[in-house]
Amino acid sequence: MSYINKPKFKHPQLQTNDIGLTRRDYEGTLTTLCGGCGHDSISAAIIQASAEMSLEPHRIAKISGIGCSSKIPSYFLSKAHGFNSVHGRMPSVATGANIANKELSYIGISGDGDSASIGLGQFCHIVRRRVNMLYIVANNGTYGLTKGQLSATADLGSRTKSGEESLFDNIDLATLAIELGASFVARSFSGDKKQLVPLIQAGLTHKGFAFIDVVSPCVTFNNTDLSTHGYKNTWENHIVLSEVDFVPMREEITTSYAPGKEKEITLHDGSVIHLHKTGSNYDPMDKENALHHINAYKKQGKIATGLLYINQTTSDLHELQDTVDKPFNSLGCHELCPGDEALGDINNTFR
Amino acid sequence: MKPTNTDDPSYFHKVVDCQWACPAHTPVPEYIRLIAEKRYTDAYMINWHSNVFPGILGRTCDRPCEPACRRGRIEEQPVAICRLKRVAADYKSDIRDRIPEVPKKKNGKHIALIGAGPAALTVARDLLPLGYEITLFERDAVSGGAMRTQIPRFRLPIEVLNEELNYVLDMGVNCRFGEEITSMKSVMSEGYDAIFIGTGAPLGKWLDLPGHSDAADNIHTGIEWLANVAFEHVTSIGKKVIVLGGGNTAMDCCRTSKRIGGKDVSVVVRSGFDDMKASPWEIEDAIAEDIPILNFHVPKRYIVENGKLVAMEFEKVRKEVDENGRRQLIPTGEEPAIIPCDDVICAIGQENSFPWIERDLGIEFDKWEVPVLNKATYQSTHENVFFGGDAAFGPDNIITAVAHGHDAAVSIHMSCEGQDINRRPDPLTNLSSQKMGIHQWSYDNDISADFRFAVPHADKEQTLNDINVEVELGFDEQLALNETQRCLNCDVQTVFTDKLCIECDACVDICPTDCITFTQNSEESELRLDMLSPAENTEQDLYVSGTLTTGRIMAKNEDLCLHCGLCAERCPTNAWDMHKYLFNTAKAQDSCQS
Ligand SMILES: Cc1cc2nc3c(=O)[nH]c(=O)nc-3n(C[C@H](O)[C@H](O)[C@H](O)COP(=O)(O)OP(=O)(O)OC[C@H]3O[C@@H](n4cnc5c(N)ncnc54)[C@H](O)[C@@H]3O)c2cc1C
Ligand SMILES: Cc1ncc(C[n+]2csc(CCOP(=O)(O)OP(=O)(O)O)c2C)c(N)n1
Ligand code: SF4
Ligand code: SF4
Ligand code: SF4
Numbered sequence: 001m002s003y004i005n006k007p008k009f010k011h012p013q014l015q016t017n018d019i020g021l022t023r024r025d026y027e028g029t030l031t032t033l034c035g036g037c038g039h040d041s042i043s044a045a046i047i048q049a050s051a052e053m054s055l056e057p058h059r060i061a062k063i064s065g066i067g068c069s070s071k072i073p074s075y076f077l078s079k080a081h082g083f084n085s086v087h088g089r090m091p092s093v094a095t096g097a098n099i100a101n102k103e104l105s106y107i108g109i110s111g112d113g114d115s116a117s118i119g120l121g122q123f124c125h126i127v128r129r130r131v132n133m134l135y136i137v138a139n140n141g142t143y144g145l146t147k148g149q150l151s152a153t154a155d156l157g158s159r160t161k162s163g164e165e166s167l168f169d170n171i172d173l174a175t176l177a178i179e180l181g182a183s184f185v186a187r188s189f190s191g192d193k194k195q196l197v198p199l200i201q202a203g204l205t206h207k208g209f210a211f212i213d214v215v216s217p218c219v220t221f222n223n224t225d226l227s228t229h230g231y232k233n234t235w236e237n238h239i240v241l242s243e244v245d246f247v248p249m250r251e252e253i254t255t256s257y258a259p260g261k262e263k264e265i266t267l268h269d270g271s272v273i274h275l276h277k278t279g280s281n282y283d284p285m286d287k288e289n290a291l292h293h294i295n296a297y298k299k300q301g302k303i304a305t306g307l308l309y310i311n312q313t314t315s316d317l318h319e320l321q322d323t324v325d326k327p328f329n330s331l332g333c334h335e336l337c338p339g340d341e342a343l344g345d346i347n348n349t350f351r
Numbered sequence: 352m353k354p355t356n357t358d359d360p361s362y363f364h365k366v367v368d369c370q371w372a373c374p375a376h377t378p379v380p381e382y383i384r385l386i387a388e389k390r391y392t393d394a395y396m397i398n399w400h401s402n403v404f405p406g407i408l409g410r411t412c413d414r415p416c417e418p419a420c421r422r423g424r425i426e427e428q429p430v431a432i433c434r435l436k437r438v439a440a441d442y443k444s445d446i447r448d449r450i451p452e453v454p455k456k457k458n459g460k461h462i463a464l465i466g467a468g469p470a471a472l473t474v475a476r477d478l479l480p481l482g483y484e485i486t487l488f489e490r491d492a493v494s495g496g497a498m499r500t501q502i503p504r505f506r507l508p509i510e511v512l513n514e515e516l517n518y519v520l521d522m523g524v525n526c527r528f529g530e531e532i533t534s535m536k537s538v539m540s541e542g543y544d545a546i547f548i549g550t551g552a553p554l555g556k557w558l559d560l561p562g563h564s565d566a567a568d569n570i571h572t573g574i575e576w577l578a579n580v581a582f583e584h585v586t587s588i589g590k591k592v593i594v595l596g597g598g599n600t601a602m603d604c605c606r607t608s609k610r611i612g613g614k615d616v617s618v619v620v621r622s623g624f625d626d627m628k629a630s631p632w633e634i635e636d637a638i639a640e641d642i643p644i645l646n647f648h649v650p651k652r653y654i655v656e657n658g659k660l661v662a663m664e665f666e667k668v669r670k671e672v673d674e675n676g677r678r679q680l681i682p683t684g685e686e687p688a689i690i691p692c693d694d695v696i697c698a699i700g701q702e703n704s705f706p707w708i709e710r711d712l713g714i715e716f717d718k719w720e721v722p723v724l725n726k727a728t729y730q731s732t733h734e735n736v737f738f739g740g741d742a743a744f745g746p747d748n749i750i751t752a753v754a755h756g757h758d759a760a761v762s763i764h765m766s767c768e769g770q771d772i773n774r775r776p777d778p779l780t781n782l783s784s785q786k787m788g789i790h791q792w793s794y795d796n797d798i799s800a801d802f803r804f805a806v807p808h809a810d811k812e813q814t815l816n817d818i819n820v821e822v823e824l825g826f827d828e829q830l831a832l833n834e835t836q837r838c839l840n841c842d843v844q845t846v847f848t849d850k851l852c853i854e855c856d857a858c859v860d861i862c863p864t865d866c867i868t869f870t871q872n873s874e875e876s877e878l879r880l881d882m883l884s885p886a887e888n889t890e891q892d893l894y895v896s897g898t899l900t901t902g903r904i905m906a907k908n909e910d911l912c913l914h915c916g917l918c919a920e921r922c923p924t925n926a927w928d929m930h931k932y933l934f935n936t937a938k939a940q941d942s943c944q945s
């Protein structure tokens with residue numbers, strides 16, 4: 001009688017996508033998180049984003065660390081590959097997997113504790129290495145799984161439910177990612193799927209390291225009126241720097257936008273991001289400008305959201321390393337061990 | 352849209368599709384849950400209070416609830432609501448001590464009821480516990496009306512019928528059976544405080560075609576013939592039988608013929624198979640008994656040879672829709688069809704008729720000879736005369752007759768108490784939370800994904816040989832339990848409290864059928880399209896909240912809600928809660944609180 005499985009019945013008019021699947025086919029097992037946890041909405045947003053894009057679940061790998069946030073790969077895309085790794089170590093595992101098979105789409109899921117505390121070093125390096133993936137931090141300003149300690153992303157003066165006050169300034173993973181060379185950086189809010197879903201779609205399509213810092217309230221331990229990561233503060237203070245529409249490559253672009261405030265960014269596969277800028281002189285292609293805006297809003301107690309920064313000119317890890325076209329995991333014995341003659345040729349170059 | 356007013360008793364009632372559709376508003380999901388708990392007697396009594404004849408209706412009801420059942424919109428087939436009602440009747444224990452007590456001391460008012468069908472018996476049952484003296488006139492020597500004379504015994508066994516009739520008669524009805532009323536004036540002269548007319552629609556229609564007069568002995572009207580079979584005045588029929596008509600009466604006539612001597616029995620209808628009026632399950636049962644149904648055959652004449660009916664001639668037609676969208680039957684020009692027959696049964700309709708009501712008594716009739724009635728009170732133009740059942744608005748069904756009976760009883764009681772009968776009493780409602788723990792409800796929300804279970808039938812050899820053997824065996828306890836698990840508990844309502852909502856989206860994310868959306872408010876037509884999945888079924892309401900902190904509203908599409916309670920389980924603030932909504936129409940006993 002308690003905690004049933006989600007019934008399989010679905011809305012009869014639920015749309016099927018190009019590969020014949022409905023949104024329900026992208027679900028995972030039933031969540032075990034607290035009801036109202038922002039992380040569940042991130043799962044739902046990923047489900048919606050991948051269903052709308054007609055992604056093939058078996059071409060996706062979900063990799064996470066430890067934390068309530070890192071549990072969510074169980075709750076979406078049950079037909080995808082997955083690896084629930086060690087606390088703070090998702091970046092190493094994701095890097096390894098991406099090196100081995102560059103043809104899968106990688107979704108890394110982490111928390112603010114996972115990425116900004118124990119895993120901060122790993123985070124910095126995966127950004128720097130430009131691994132082609134979408135890295136999502138479900139940011140609640142607390143260690144949810146271990147019952148509500150303040151995390152390193154908690155803002156100065158913010159308080160958890162137990163009353164503990166943050167005595168330190170916060171680490172902002174989004175600005176850090178921009179500084180370290182990430183080529184797609186966004187911030188969003190779990191409660192605002194209209195914004196989050198297209199950002200996930202754009203991030204999945206972007207070639208290179210895409211990072212989304214998602215404010216995702218911990219409804220149980222960090223949702224008081226004095227917490228800057230709670231629903232109330234986030235609803236009141238998140239400022240949309242740029243509204244994003246994502247148009248997949250296959251679809252005809254029909255909307256027309258007013259010049260000036262609108263910007264069209266064509267991604268490498270032909271998909272298009274439409275940016276509707278709400279800040280007047282804000283430019284997401286300009287690193288300094290982006291950082292300036294984020295910090296200026298932060299001083300006013302506002303949270304800048306939307307697509308913060310994008311750069312399509314950088315190369316990803318495989319390009320920088322000039323790896324072979326075929327993914328490593330598909331190379332056969334002959335390719336990996338080309339024989340005496342080839343070895344001789346190589347040795348000759350050192351003579 | 353304006354925020355939904357859930358204080359309006361019909362709002363949540365409408366969500367309980369089955370109960371809303373039931374003319375007597377039987378609390379269906381409540382009794383289905385009791386059956387699941389094997390509390391058959393309790394389940395029976397809920398029915399008995401609402402519809403008076405649970406065992407009869409559990410076998411014969413027209414079941415308007417089932418096409419309405421939400422399950423039919425979620426998967427293919429509705430819950431077998433009607434056959435579960437029968438389970439309650441089959442497995443109950445003695446209910447006599449639960450029947451309302453009838454006071455020895457009468458209230459001094461005397462009511463006459465004419466016709467002992469379900470409508471009048473319902474009036475009797477509702478008024479007797481209030482101290483009324485009831486005199487019931489019936490032309491036949493026994494009660495039951497069409498339930499006895501029309502519905503064949505292989506659908507409704509005599510013991511089941513008698514049992515439930517007796518629960519009412521034993522409450523102390525003054526029976527004047529075998530007394531046909533031929534003058535309303537003389538009944539009125541007996542000085543009753545009110546008279547209820549429940550004489551049904553006893554007039555069968557003929558099909559007067561060439562050859563009719565020569566073959567009259569072998570041409571029958573369905574309802575008279577069925578009554579004659581029921582009273583065993585007729586015990587046989589010719590080998591070759593044609594039944595004309597596509598309604599339920601035709602189905603009963605053909606199946607009855609098969610049992611009393613008919614070998615080649617066929618049903619012939621003028622228009623298409625899809626236009627037949629009979630309930631799909633009645634048609635299925637006839638087909639299962641190897642009775643062919645010929646469509647697009649228009650009867651032309653009775654063929655009589657040597658003074659004996661030998662065949663009927665039919666013109667073959669096809670359906671066409673003209674530019675005004677009207678259906679027309681166009682002759683195909685083929686050779687007419689000649690179907691040999693020994694007997695023809697006309698089952699092409701029936702009417703109410705009142706030759707015995709003098710037209711100078713203040714009881715007005717319209718130009719179709721139908722009594723002029725108030726549709727809510729069932730009062731005629733004479734303030735002390737009420738109509739109900741088939742007599743009121745023409746042939747319908749048992750459950751409708753019962754519903755009329757309840758309402759007429761309310762009117763009679765209010766009028767005898769000197770109250771304004773147009774001020775109808777409010778229904779009795781109760782809304783209460785079902786929460787027992789974070790993930791625990793006092794109802795079983797884990798509904799089964801099974802398809803509808805079929806009711807087992809008795810062996811065809813046996814049922815076709817004995818008209819009294821019931822065809823349907825009913826669910827056994829295990830099948831019944833399985834079927835109960837398909838019910839969605841639509842009476843357990845999702846109740847939203849806007850000031851508690853923190854707009855976390857948890858309910859939106861969990862809902863299996865995309866019922867819930869948070870969005871900007873707009874006109875209903877726009878809002879319906881703005882939902883997570885569109886809410887196209889405009890017969891089903893949108894439940895709309897007041898404005899929330901972000902300026903948005905919550906809109907819930909009631910159409911496809913599984914009542915699974917997951918929204919409430921996931922809601923961190925109890926903004927959603929599951930409340931059981933009990934709704935009972937006010938009966939006579941509830942109508943005069945003084
Ligand atoms: C063949 C057939 C099959 C049916 N099957 C079903 C079914 O499966 N399910 C269903 O729900 N409904 C069925 N119906 C319809 C249903 O039987 C009627 O709608 C219902 O019985 C109407 O109830 P009532 O109380 O209005 O009148 P009735 O049941 O018709 O009772 C009227 C009574 O009044 C008596 N009466 C009439 N005139 C006088 C008079 N002048 N003086 C004294 N007494 C009089 C009659 O003898 C009769 O007993 C069927 C009808 C037919 C014809
Ligand atoms: C090596 C190691 N150190 C500490 C822990 C204990 N631990 C588990 S989860 C967690 C913090 C998780 O916080 P975050 O990543 O923000 O996830 P959240 O639960 O808030 O979503 C900690 C410290 C651990 N599991 N492993
Ligand atoms: S599912 Fe149950 S409660 Fe809902 S309409 Fe059908 S029978 Fe009634
Ligand atoms: S009860 Fe709640 S979660 Fe379940 S179907 Fe209805 S609205 Fe959706
Ligand atoms: S789960 Fe509860 S608090 Fe959250 S949006 Fe739904 S109703 Fe509001």
Ligand SMILES: [Mg+2]
Nearest residue numbers: 111112140142
């Ligand atoms: Mg956290």
